[in-house]
Amino acid sequence: GKQILDYNQKFVDMWKIPEQLMASRDDDRVYEHILSQLASPEAFQKKVRSTYEDPTAESFDVIQFKDGRVFERTIMPQRIESQIVGRVWSFHSITGRVRAEEDRDRYFNQSLDMQCIAGFDGYFKRLNPVWSRALGYSLDELLTKPFVEFVHPDDRARTAEETKGLASGSETIAFENRYLCKDGTYRWLSWNATMDADRSLIYAAARDITEQKW
DSSP, X not given: OOBOOOOOHHHHHHHTOOHHHHHHTBHHHHHHHHHTTBSOHHHHHHHHHHHHHSXXXXXXXXXXXXXXXEEEEEEEEEEETTEEEEEEEEEEEOHXXXXXXXXXXXXXXXXXXXXXXXETTSBEEEEOXXXXXXXXXXXXXXXXXXXXXXXXGGGHHHHHHHHHHHHTTOOEEEEEEEEEOTTSOEEEEEEEEEEETTTTEEEEEEEEOGGGGO
């Protein structure tokens, strides 16, 4: 069978491979141990087969484990001068990052406020479900129109000025405007927002304050 030519301790620790098994350098046995930990071993095997069928192939993918770990995998041909003599497998754990993103998504979707991410192009990029409940539109309806079209005509100039300030680096605190509901009525919203200039995005949270206006 194939032999593992070289490895480091980080690889052993990441894959939780017993020392005796790793010392054997038996590629087939180590491979079986790896497969036993994966959420989708069939997909992993398919990628391995396709890679070995083409010695020049390079690939990158993400691997999910049964225990919740997540690795990025890169496969490259190993060359000595111009000759391909094997393959180099590199793995990088992104478990912490993925879990942080999951926590952020959970907060975003479960928040009682109207959370949104908007672009400098004037369109919403992402909205949490509260938007649909507050205004009556589907999320798709809100995402496919410039957000200024939902703003009361009398508030559009102020809203445009506030958005311009955000794009210039200012923060929005307790900015108020009126948003059109699907039934034709308007709701007063109070906004807090900040921007990410590198990504040309605005991160904002709005709260319905209509009842406080009357």
